[in-house]
Amino acid sequence: MKGYLVLADGTIFQGDAFGAPGRATGEVVFTTGMTGYQEEITDPSYWGQIVVNTYPLVGNTGINPEDFESGRPHLRGLVVRELCTEPSHWQATETLAGYLERHGVVGLTGVDTRALTRVLRIHGAMGGVIVTAAGGEVPGEAAQDLDAPGGLVALAGEWRVALPPALRTWLLALVGEARDFRLTGAVAAVTPQEPYRVGPGGTRGPAGRAGGPGAPHVVMVDLGAKQNIVRSLVQLGCEVTVVPADTPVGEILALAPDGVLLSNGPGDPKEARAAIETARGLLEARVPTMGICLGHQVLGLALGADTYKMKFGHRGVNHPVQELATGRVFITTQNHGYAIDEASLPPGVTVTHRNVSDGTVEGIAAEGRPAFSVQYHPEACPGPEESRFLFDRFLELMRSQDRGDRPAGGARPAKGGER
Numbered sequence: 396m397k398g399y400l401v402l403a404d405g406t407i408f409q410g411d412a413f414g415a416p417g418r419a420t421g422e423v424v425f426t427t428g429m430t431g432y433q434e435e436i437t438d439p440s441y442w443g444q445i446v447v448n449t450y451p452l453v454g455n456t457g458i459n460p461e462d463f464e465s466g467r468p469h470l471r472g473l474v475v476r477e478l479c480t481e482p483s484h485w486q487a488t489e490t491l492a493g494y495l496e497r498h499g500v501v502g503l504t505g506v507d508t509r510a511l512t513r514v515l516r517i518h519g520a521m522g523g524v525i526v527t528a529a530g531g532e533v534p535g536e537a538a539q540d541l542d543a544p545g546g547l548v549a550l551a552g553e554w555r556v557a558l559p560p561a562l563r564t565w566l567l568a569l570v571g572e573a574r575d576f577r578l579t580g581a582v583a584a585v586t587p588q589e590p591y592r593v594g595p596g597g598t599r600g601p602a603g604r605a606g607g608p609g610a611p612h613v614v615m616v617d618l619g620a621k622q623n624i625v626r627s628l629v630q631l632g633c634e635v636t637v638v639p640a641d642t643p644v645g646e647i648l649a650l651a652p653d654g655v656l657l658s659n660g661p662g663d664p665k666e667a668r669a670a671i672e673t674a675r676g677l678l679e680a681r682v683p684t685m686g687i688c689l690g691h692q693v694l695g696l697a698l699g700a701d702t703y704k705m706k707f708g709h710r711g712v713n714h715p716v717q718e719l720a721t722g723r724v725f726i727t728t729q730n731h732g733y734a735i736d737e738a739s740l741p742p743g744v745t746v747t748h749r750n751v752s753d754g755t756v757e758g759i760a761a762e763g764r765p766a767f768s769v770q771y772h773p774e775a776c777p778g779p780e781e782s783r784f785l786f787d788r789f790l791e792l793m794r795s796q797d798r799g800d801r802p803a804g805g806a807r808p809a810k811g812g813e814r
């Protein structure tokens with residue numbers, strides 16, 4: 396079955412459809428991770444996006460019950476060079492195509508993802524539409540193989556293959572649809588409805604401290620969190636109460652947290668207004684706070700900084716980041732399209748980490764207040780685990796707050812060998 400990816404700039408690819416048949420509109424972004432497609436498709440931060448994998452072979456290890464980052468896929472569509480239909484892995488229970496089909500997500504394979512990624516790098520991330528021939532709306536002639544090399548039908552509005560006029564008109568209408576796409580309401584679409592607590596071994600219970608001896612109680616504001624954040628905190632002995640994104644600070648303080656984690660999540664950070672308000676209250680109440688990705692941007696906005704949309708963002712598992720206090724460079728997992736504008740940082744907010752490739756802000760700390768955040772993913776999954784020590788730093792921050800001496804987590808020089 397044939398399908399098309401149509402971009403807002405008039406670039407069009409034909410490919411072979413997999414997953415669910417139908418039509419999906421989203422922001423088209425690329426990720427460079429060579430592994431970790433299962434974590435990627437279930438990461439709620441990809442909500443509303445059509446994701447292109449630059450790594451050419453996808454699906455080889457199938458889908459397994461262990462590697463989910465949430466209960467379902469969140470991306471709108473997946474575009475790959477070559478889909479593997481016969482996965483081989485001891486834990487695999489189904490194919491990638493079968494999993495996406497079950498959850499109504501469309502996919503396209505056989506696309507020249509190198510060419511597509513170049514378009515996205517030159518033009519920037521943009522709206523796009525995937526349509527499959529079985530969706531019912533495609534003119535019959537579109538279902539034929541066009542024999543376009545790499546599936547490239549048009550590049551930035553220039554036709555590369557001769558098409559019947561009806562098909563051209565139909566595709567051009569989709570370009571208009573791609574141009575009109577706006578990603579809004581993202582956090583509301585993925586945040587949980589009710590609070591709950593996760594304790595040792597992942598056991599669930601009602602919100603609030605369970606009272607495990609010596610267990611720090613962390614409240615995580617779930618803006619679309621990857622499960623491995625909670626898993627990482629629970630592994631370190633924390634009890635984690637997960638709360639919806641619009642939980643007011645008063646309700647959070649009533650849960651008596653030792654610390655609050657502002658999670659990753661989809662969309663424009665400026666739209667996460669309730670969470671920004673909550674972060675302001677947490678800063679005022681001097682609650683130890685750690686932000687990850689969207690949570691980092693939200694903390695920055697609460698501190699008075701500004702955020703901006705990047706051209707095509709950082710998505711992958713090998714982005715080098717330097718910790719400025721020590722000069723150490725970490726290889727990090729990333730998935731973001733917005734960033735904190737360094738020039739907008741108010742006095743009293745320090746840049747603690749910087750992206751080695753493009754110099755963008757990757758971490759901040761509030762001087763004299765127990766709050767720090769990073770733009771990347773210390774919980775990994777997928778990707779390197781070498782930044783997991785940031786969770787230890789968060790624990791240290793919570794403990795020091797108990798003792799009354801309050802270091803700003805991200806700004807402290809790391810001790811030699813600290814991991």
Ligand SMILES: NC(=O)CC[C@H](N)C(=O)O
Nearest residue numbers: 659660662688689732733
């Ligand atoms: N992974 C995230 O939390 C992403 C944050 C935000 N939605 C961005 O794209 O920048």
